[in-house]
Amino acid sequence: VSIDASAQPAAATAPVPAWHPSDCEHCPLRKLPLFQPVNATELALIGELKRAELWREADALLIKEGENDGPLYTLLAGWAFRFKTLGDGRRQILGFLLPGDFIGLQQKMGDASSHGVRTLTPVRVCSFRRDALWTLHRELPSLGYDLTWLAANGEAQVDEHLLSVGRRNALERVAALLLTLKARHAAHEPAAWQDGMQLPLNQQHLADAMGLSLVHINRTLRELAQRGLLHWPRQGRLHLPDPSRLAALARLRWPMPLSPRPLI
Amino acid sequence: VSIDASAQPAAATAPVPAWHPSDCEHCPLRKLPLFQPVNATELALIGELKRAELWREADALLIKEGENDGPLYTLLAGWAFRFKTLGDGRRQILGFLLPGDFIGLQQKMGDASSHGVRTLTPVRVCSFRRDALWTLHRELPSLGYDLTWLAANGEAQVDEHLLSVGRRNALERVAALLLTLKARHAAHEPAAWQDGMQLPLNQQHLADAMGLSLVHINRTLRELAQRGLLHWPRQGRLHLPDPSRLAALARLRWPMPLSPRPLI
DNA sequence: CGATGTATTGACCAGCTTCAAGTAACGTGG
DNA sequence: CCACGTTACTTGAAGCTGGTCAATACATCG
Numbered sequence: 215v216s217i218d219a220s221a222q223p224a225a226a227t228a229p230v231p232a233w234h235p236s237d238c239e240h241c242p243l244r245k246l247p248l249f250q251p252v253n254a255t256e257l258a259l260i261g262e263l264k265r266a267e268l269w270r271e272a273d274a275l276l277i278k279e280g281e282n283d284g285p286l287y288t289l290l291a292g293w294a295f296r297f298k299t300l301g302d303g304r305r306q307i308l309g310f311l312l313p314g315d316f317i318g319l320q321q322k323m324g325d326a327s328s329h330g331v332r333t334l335t336p337v338r339v340c341s342f343r344r345d346a347l348w349t350l351h352r353e354l355p356s357l358g359y360d361l362t363w364l365a366a367n368g369e370a371q372v373d374e375h376l377l378s379v380g381r382r383n384a385l386e387r388v389a390a391l392l393l394t395l396k397a398r399h400a401a402h403e404p405a406a407w408q409d410g411m412q413l414p415l416n417q418q419h420l421a422d423a424m425g426l427s428l429v430h431i432n433r434t435l436r437e438l439a440q441r442g443l444l445h446w447p448r449q450g451r452l453h454l455p456d457p458s459r460l461a462a463l464a465r466l467r468w469p470m471p472l473s474p475r476p477l478i
Numbered sequence: 479v480s481i482d483a484s485a486q487p488a489a490a491t492a493p494v495p496a497w498h499p500s501d502c503e504h505c506p507l508r509k510l511p512l513f514q515p516v517n518a519t520e521l522a523l524i525g526e527l528k529r530a531e532l533w534r535e536a537d538a539l540l541i542k543e544g545e546n547d548g549p550l551y552t553l554l555a556g557w558a559f560r561f562k563t564l565g566d567g568r569r570q571i572l573g574f575l576l577p578g579d580f581i582g583l584q585q586k587m588g589d590a591s592s593h594g595v596r597t598l599t600p601v602r603v604c605s606f607r608r609d610a611l612w613t614l615h616r617e618l619p620s621l622g623y624d625l626t627w628l629a630a631n632g633e634a635q636v637d638e639h640l641l642s643v644g645r646r647n648a649l650e651r652v653a654a655l656l657l658t659l660k661a662r663h664a665a666h667e668p669a670a671w672q673d674g675m676q677l678p679l680n681q682q683h684l685a686d687a688m689g690l691s692l693v694h695i696n697r698t699l700r701e702l703a704q705r706g707l708l709h710w711p712r713q714g715r716l717h718l719p720d721p722s723r724l725a726a727l728a729r730l731r732w733p734m735p736l737s738p739r740p741l742i
Numbered sequence: 743c744g745a746t747g748t749a750t751t752g753a754c755c756a757g758c759t760t761c762a763a764g765t766a767a768c769g770t771g772g
Numbered sequence: 773c774c775a776c777g778t779t780a781c782t783t784g785a786a787g788c789t790g791g792t793c794a795a796t797a798c799a800t801c802g
Contacts, residue, residue, distance in 0.1 A: 298641045301729050306644040308637050320637075323630040329637055351623045355615040358622040362615070365629030366587035372636040373572050373584075373593055377562045380570040380643045380689030384758075416780065425644030427759050432782060448767075448781070465565050648790070680748065694790050696750060712749070712799075743802100750797070758789080765782070772775085 238264070241477075243290065243314050248401040249477040250360075259354055260478055263346040270337045272414075277318060279330035285341055287317040288478060292337030293414050297422070298329045307423035309371055310334075312398050314477050316364050322347050334414040350478070360476035367475065379425045382464065384434045387424045390464035392444070396454055397470040410451030502528070505741075507554065507578050512665040513741040514624075523618050524742055527610040534601045536678075541582060543594035549605055551581040552742060556601030557678050561686070562593045571687035573635055574598075576662050578741050580628050583611075598678040614742070624740035631739065643689045646728065648698045651688045654728035656708070660718055661734040674715030 238261045243249060252260075267290070270276060277284045279299055294311040308329055311317060317331055317339070343349075351358035374394075378387045399411050421431040438444040443460050445453040454460060461468030502525040507513060516524075531554070534540060541548045543563055558575040572593055575581060581595055581603070607613075615622035638658075642651045663675050685695040702708040707724050709717040718724060725732030 296637075298637060300641065300645055304645040306641045308640055319626070319630045320634050323627045323634075328634075347626070348623060351615070351619040351626070355619055355622055358619055358626065359612060359615045362583070362611070362622065362626045362629050363587045365626050365633060366583045369629060369633040369636055370584050370587075370592075372633055372640060373560075373562060376572055376636060376640045376643060377564070377570045379640060381564055381568040418780085428781090429760080429783090430758055433758090436782080682748085691791050692748095693750090693792080697790090700750080745802085746800085748797100748799080750795100752793105752795085754792085756789105756791075758787105760787080761785090763783085765780100767780080768778085770775100770777085772773100 241290070243477055246314075246402065248472065248474060249314060250474045252477070256354055256357055259350070259357065263342050263349060265341045265343050268339050268341055270333050270339065272333055272335050272337075274333045274337070275330065276333060276337075276339070277321060277329075277331040280328050281330075282321060282328060283344070284318055284321040286319075286322065286344070286346055287339040287341055289313055289315045289317060290338040290340055293334040294331055294337060295334060295419070295423075296329045296331050305422045306425065307419060309368075309375060310395065310398075310423075313402060314475065316361075316478055319347075319361070319365050319368070334419070357476075357478065360478060363476055364478070375423075384424070384426055384430055385437060386464045387426070388420065388431070388434050388438060389443070389460045390466050391420070391423060392452065392454060393457060393460055393464065393466055393468065394470065396452075396457070397472060401472055410445070410453035413446075413452045505554070507741060510578075510666065512736065512738060513578060514738045516741070520618055520621055523614070523621065527606050527613060529605045529607050532603050532605055534597050534603065536597055536599050536601075538597045538601070539594065540597060540601075540603070541585060541593075541595040544592050545594075546585060546592055547608070548582055548585040550583075550585075550608070550610055551603040551605055553577055553579045553581060554602040554604060557598040558595055558601060559598060559683070559687075560593045560595050569686045570689065571683060573632075573639060574659065574662075574687075577666060578739065580625075580742055583625070583629050583632065587611075598683070621740075621742065624742060627740055628742070639687075648688070648690055648694055649701060650728045651690070652684065652695070652698050652702065653707070653724045654730050655684070655687060656716065656718060657721060657724055657728065657730055657732065658734065660716075660721070661736060665736055674709070674717035677710075677716045 238244075238257055244252070276287065276294060279297070289311050291313055294317070296308040296311065297305055298308060299305050311331070321328060322344075347361065350361060374390075378390050382390060395413065396411060403411075417431045417435070418428050420426075420435075421428045424431065426434070435444065435446065438460075439446070443454065443456060443463070445455065458468055460466075502521055508516075540551065540558060543561070553575050555577050558581070560572040560575065561569055562572060563569050575595070585592060611625065614625060642654050646654060659677065660675060667675075681695045681699070682692050684690075684699075685692045688695065690698070699708065699710065702724075703710070707718065707720060707727070709719065722732055724730075
């Protein structure tokens with residue numbers, strides 16, 4: 215996929231392009247069982263609040279760390295991650311963002327603490343008007359409820375991640391992360407199970423997500439491979455031959471329950 | 479403070495006691511600048527949804543891990559903490575709850591992942607009706623917005639915690655945690671700065687929060703004390719003589735900005 | 743006074759980090 | 773088409789941070 219992102223104006227300065235709310239109806243994401251159905255009224259309001267559909271290249275900064283009035287996005291295609299930085303270069307990846315995830319909730323709600331968002335692949339996003347959060351609540355409480363749901367669900371995901379980093383050892387951490395990503399990925403491409411999944415991460419990303427060093431991530435991956443729990447050829451697709459055994463190692467429930475989520 | 483919690487019926491089975499919404503107006507928490515003002519309409523709705531005011535003793539389980547239709551509380555007085563467990567006894571404390579914090583948002587929003595809540599001190603809580611979350615959104619979107627704010631703010635707090643556990647060393651972690659608790663505590667008792675703060679935690683709690691062992695927490699505290707950054711006599715009040723130096727050690731912004739939060 | 747929970751300290755060890763070097767894959771320009 | 777630069781991955785050796793085990797001190801409470 216070759217994308218020239220510079221041809222796209224930045225979100226903040228872009229003139230409002232021709233946009234038809236009806237495009238929302240054809241959003242292929244909504245057809246997935248991963249997402250809750252919406253009624254026509256809700257769909258119409260979401261369409262109204264939409265400002266533009268944008269492309270960004272891989273490794274692009276969607277939201278700057280520390281920014282407190284950043285943009286509001288829904289990720290339509292591609293992967294990204296949230297992160298925080300410690301000033302001397304130490305970086306902690308807080309979580310990964312997959313299609314359908316809402317981006318920027320924290321930025322809009324108080325300036326307390328803030329994180330950055332960076333793309334992992336070329337990405338397509340919906341950008342929303344700055345006042346969308348409040349409008350959604352005011353006009354359609356059901357969508358306001360969905361926003362609370364998304365925020366609470368986001369916290370639950372970070373909770374689980376914190377459990378890993380705080381109390382699991384390296385093998386367990388990597389097992390838990392890869393299984394979680396596999397489960398979330400499978401909800402988008404149920405067909406791709408057989409030939410493994412294309413993970414757009416390198417070992418540095420894994421290290422920064424797990425609070426480990428790059429070197430130790432490498433050793434841990436090789437250990438998992440040696441135990442027959444993982445095949446991940448260079449630049450190739452990730453295979454997890456025995457998810458149940460991995461889940462037992464990580465003390466993780468498997469299969470992982472994924473409840474249908476709102477898509478805004 | 480001597481409290482016999484067994485004299486109070488469990489929340490789920492309690493008959494609705496005599497309750498006057500006007501009590502909400504006199505809630506001493508609302509007088510603190512930490513909390514956003516509410517108008518009469520909002521106050522009335524909150525009062526309506528309130529079910530009871532309950533006491534719990536110290537070290538009581540407010541919410542069981544794994545429970546997915548648990549109660550909904552606002553913490554009125556006392557401290558508590560959220561935690562997750564790994565099955566073989568390993569426990570990760572996810573965060574600490576202080577008066578004004580809303581408890582149980584995650585439990586109500588999907589069953590994905592769940593955590594427990596345990597009190598640190600004797601505690602007074604408001605319990606809400608099960609459908610309060612939806613009613614708040616439907617009847618008063620401004621309160622629905624507040625709920626989203628609270629959920630997003632909760633995620634931001636866990637984000638910061640995850641940064642500590644993932645990328646700070648033991649000294650930095652403890653410094654960051656104690657400073658954060660000091661800042662939050664000070665918002666409730668601005669007067670108590672001089673003679674230190676009463677922290678209702680033991681070293682095991684610190685260890686489980688920071689992803690460290692009990693022994694290493696002890697050594698870290700003594701190291702901080704030796705550097706003159708901390709005085710914490712047994713069972714006594716915690717003094718942080720030089721918060722700025724602590725903050726520099728932890729690479730934390732100081733003074734810590736605390737924006738006014740909604741109180742529901 | 744003994745029982746219990748919490749804090750403290752030492753000795754030893756292991757998991758993980760750091761440093762360093764080497765290999766493989768890929769894109770670019772000559 | 774090859775030389776080269778760049779990036780990601782791999783591996784070894786050494787060392788440090790933090791874990792485990794175990795014993796002791798201290799405090800509170802019945």
